[in-house]
Amino acid sequence: xxxxxxxxxxxxxxxxxxxxxxxxxxxxxxxxxxxxxxxxxxxxxxxxxxxxxxxxxxxxxxxxxxxxxxxxxxxxxxxxxxxxxxxxxxxxxxxxxxxxxxxxxxxxxxxxxxxxxxxxxxxxxxxxxxxxxxxxxxxxxxxxxxxxxxxxxxxxxxxxxxxxxxxxxxxxxxxxxxxxxxxxxx
Amino acid sequence: xxxxxxxxxxxxxxxxxxxxxxxxxxxxxxxxxxxxxxxxxxxxxxxxxxxxxxxxxxxxxxxxxxxxxxxxxxxxxxxxxxxxxxxxxxxxxxxxxxxxxxxxxxxxxxxxxxxxxxxxxxxxxxxxxxxxxxxxxxxxxxxxxxxxxxxxxxxxxxxxxxxxxxxxxxxxxxxxxxxxxxxxxxxxxxxxxxxxxxxxxxxxxxxxxxxxxxxxxxxxxxxxxxxxxxxxxxxxxxxxxxxxxxxxxxxxxxxxxxxxxxxxxxxxxxxxxxxxxxxxxxxxxxxxxxxxxxxxxxxxxxxxxxxxxxxxxxxxxxxxxxxx
Numbered sequence: 001x002x003x004x005x006x007x008x009x010x011x012x013x014x015x016x017x018x019x020x021x022x023x024x025x026x027x028x029x030x031x032x033x034x035x036x037x038x039x040x041x042x043x044x045x046x047x048x049x050x051x052x053x054x055x056x057x058x059x060x061x062x063x064x065x066x067x068x069x070x071x072x073x074x075x076x077x078x079x080x081x082x083x084x085x086x087x088x089x090x091x092x093x094x095x096x097x098x099x100x101x102x103x104x105x106x107x108x109x110x111x112x113x114x115x116x117x118x119x120x121x122x123x124x125x126x127x128x129x130x131x132x133x134x135x136x137x138x139x140x141x142x143x144x145x146x147x148x149x150x151x152x153x154x155x156x157x158x159x160x161x162x163x164x165x166x167x168x169x170x171x172x173x174x175x176x177x178x179x180x181x182x183x184x185x186x
Numbered sequence: 187x188x189x190x191x192x193x194x195x196x197x198x199x200x201x202x203x204x205x206x207x208x209x210x211x212x213x214x215x216x217x218x219x220x221x222x223x224x225x226x227x228x229x230x231x232x233x234x235x236x237x238x239x240x241x242x243x244x245x246x247x248x249x250x251x252x253x254x255x256x257x258x259x260x261x262x263x264x265x266x267x268x269x270x271x272x273x274x275x276x277x278x279x280x281x282x283x284x285x286x287x288x289x290x291x292x293x294x295x296x297x298x299x300x301x302x303x304x305x306x307x308x309x310x311x312x313x314x315x316x317x318x319x320x321x322x323x324x325x326x327x328x329x330x331x332x333x334x335x336x337x338x339x340x341x342x343x344x345x346x347x348x349x350x351x352x353x354x355x356x357x358x359x360x361x362x363x364x365x366x367x368x369x370x371x372x373x374x375x376x377x378x379x380x381x382x383x384x385x386x387x388x389x390x391x392x393x394x395x396x397x398x399x400x401x402x403x404x405x406x407x408x409x410x411x412x413x414x415x416x417x418x419x420x421x422x423x424x425x426x427x428x429x430x431x432x433x434x435x436x437x438x439x440x441x442x443x444x445x446x447x448x449x450x451x452x453x454x455x456x457x458x459x460x461x462x463x464x465x466x467x468x469x470x471x472x473x474x475x476x477x478x479x480x481x482x483x484x485x486x487x488x489x490x491x492x493x494x495x496x497x498x499x500x501x502x503x504x505x506x507x508x509x510x
Contacts, residue, residue, distance in 0.1 A: 006215050009237065010244045017241075031501060032485065039189040042237040108251050115252065119309045124260035129204075130252045132259055136205040142261035151205050155197035162245035 005049050012057040013045060017166035020061060027069055037072075041065045107168050114164035118157060125150055126157040189238075196238040199225055200246060211250050215240060307331040308348070311459050311482060313440070321355035322362065327381075327437045328459045328481070349381040351438055369415035372397045376409075379435050387415045390426065390434045440481050449473045449508070452487075460484045467509040470497055 020041065024034050044064050045054075054060040115123055121143075128139040129150075136154075140147045203209055203218055203225065215236075219226045229235055308314050308326045315325045320341065324332060330348025335341075341362040343352075354362045356375025364371040366380050369387040376394025380387060389398055390412045397406050401419025410431060414422045426434065433443040442459075444452055450471035453464035459481040473495070479487055488506055491497045500507040 006236075006240055009240050014241060014244055029501070031503070035193075036189040039192065039234065039238065042241070043233045046233050046237050107248060108254065111249055111252055112255060115257075119312060120307065126249070126252075127257050127260055130249050131255060131257050133253070135207065147205070151198075151201045154204055155194075155201035158197045158200060158242050158246045158249075159193060161249050162242050165245050165248060166241075 005046065005053070008049055008053055008057075009042075009046055013042065013061060014166075016058060016061050018168055020065060021166060023062060023065055024069075027066075037065070037068060040068055044068065107165060110164045110168045111161060114160055118160060121145070121149075122153045122157050122160070125153040126161075129154060189234075192232075192234045192238040193242070195228070196235060196242050199228065200239065200242055204246070209243070209246065211247050213243075213247070215243060218243075302334070302336040304334045305331070306334070310461055313437070318355075320357065320360075323353040325351040325353075325438055327351075345380055345382050347382065349379065349437065351377070351379040351435060353377045368400060368417065368419060369413075369421075370399045372399070378407075385417050388434075389413045389415070390431065392431060392435065437481065441478060442481055443478050445476050446474045447476070449475055449491075453508070456481075456484050456487060462504045462506060464488070465505060465507050467507070469510050470508060473497075 017038070020038060021034060024037050024041075025031065028034065028037060041061065041064050045057075045060055048054065048060065048064070115126060118126065124143055125139055128134045128142060129136070134142065136147055136150050140150045143150075200209065203222065208218060208221060219229060229239065302319050304316075304318075306314065306316050306324070306326060308328060308330050310329045312329075313325070313327060315323060317323050318334060318336065318341075320336060322341070324334075324343070326332065327349035330350055331346040332350055333344045333346065335343075339360065341357070341360055343362070343364045345364055345366040352362075352364065352373075354373050354375050354377070358374050362373045362375075364373075364380060366382045366387045366389075368382075369380075369389065371378070371380065371389060373394070373396040376396055377392040378394075378396055379390045379392070381390075389396070389407065391407045391409050393409050395406060395408045397404060398413050398415065398421060400415040400421050403419070403421060405413060405421050405423060407413055407423070410426055410428075412424050412426050412430075412434065414424070416422070436443055442455055444455075448471060450466050452475045453466045456479075457463045462484055464484065477490075484506070488499050488508070491508055492499045498509045500509070
């Protein structure tokens with residue numbers, strides 16, 4: 001059970017990250033809180049999916065995001081005036097995006113450009129680990145740094161790459177929803 | 187909110203599992219959970235943690251695609267700094283050989299000394315310390331670059347950008363010089379900081395003494411004094427109190443101090459450290475600010491401007507506009 005919800009989450013929900021992030025940015029004033037909101041949306045949809053995998057992932061994700069924003073606005077009166085102009089006007093869907101054929105190439109491009117933006121040491125370590133396939137101790141030896149240092153930079157690189165991938169727009173995956181439902185069985 | 191913490195913890199766990207070689211392109215989370223009881227414990231019952239792990243794991247696995255790129259092996263680049271441990275050992279060994287050779291009056295058929303060169307740089311918001319083979323230390327502030335060259339006769343550092351603190355190992359026979367464009371600093375063994383900007387270079391001496399040279403002349407600075415060298419090479423000396431000294435090097439502790447400083451200048455200072463840049467409207471540029479801030483706490487500073495001073499702060503993408 002846990003495994004199949006994980007698969008659903010990785011295959012169906014994560015590809016919506018860029019669209020979700022755009023939606024949150026458009027409807028929430030504080031940029032700093034976007035990552036937290038996104039995380040909360042993820043936790044909520046994951047929890048919901050544990051009972052029953054949803055038929056329309058995209059609809060669930062955006063309805064959840066909308067409800068979350070509404071909840072926040074109601075709970076924290078302070079931000080209500082400026083945070084959201086008009087709660088009821090919040091759309092539930094965003095437009096379907098881009099062309100699926102380019103997705104994997106644009107992901108590679110996003111990864112590459114993120115790699116270029118990393119601090120030198122993090123970049124070197126990610127390159128040795130991911131492109132040259134060195135082990136942690138080999139990487140440490142090659143660069144003359146300690147293994148804990150390598151590990152710390154791997155963690156950091158991982159977070160940066162996840163953010164970069166989250167900015168790549170993916171196509172709506174309406175078809176995959178039905179496929180993975182079949183795989184689930186009941 | 188706990189997102190950042192969940193994400194940091196998740197990345198630390200995954201980096202550890204990755205170090206153990208457990209993460210492959212198709213490794214499922216359930217498998218990782220089954221292999222490590224501690225990890226399973228940490229993950230159990232927390233959907234926040236689970237989704238954070240799934241997201242990072244998926245990204246790290248996608249990053250295998252990077253293998254398609256043709257990227258130079260960073261370990262093969264000629265940047266000895268990256269192997270400073272080795273280089274240091276080699277250098278010490280060489281000096282030992284030379285010292286022994288001289289002491290025994292062996293004729294000078296010792297091979298030419300290897301030269302130590304290195305480049306170090308920090309990104310916006312970073313701070314890094316590096317040790318040189320002869321025992322000196324350089325601490326770089328945000329968005330700074332230095333290059334180092336050490337041979338048998340000289341120790342030369344070029345501060346190409348930004349600000350650095352130097353703790354120089356005492357070697358009377360081999361001067362340590364720092365070239366900061368408008369000014370050159372020559373020392374024998376001491377601790378000092380240099381801040382290189384477009385229009386001026388500021389030098390602050392914490393211990394010992396240094397000679398500073400600009401196009402317009404030179405001066406000797408002792409501990410507790412600072413010198414500002416302007417674009418014409420003029421040197422302006424000042425005495426600093428202990429408090430001034432602490433403040434001048436507060437960046438080493440990740441802090442900045444202001445006393446009666448115009449907002450425009452405060453913004454400029456914050457902007458050195460942060461990706462989110464402050465822009466100050468000219469109507470409010472002359473408001474004077476005092477206080478003590480964390481270099482990365484631009485949000486706290488902005489909150490102070492809006493709550494405390496009643497200024498308006500508008501947010502753009504990585505930009506904060508301050509108006510009346």
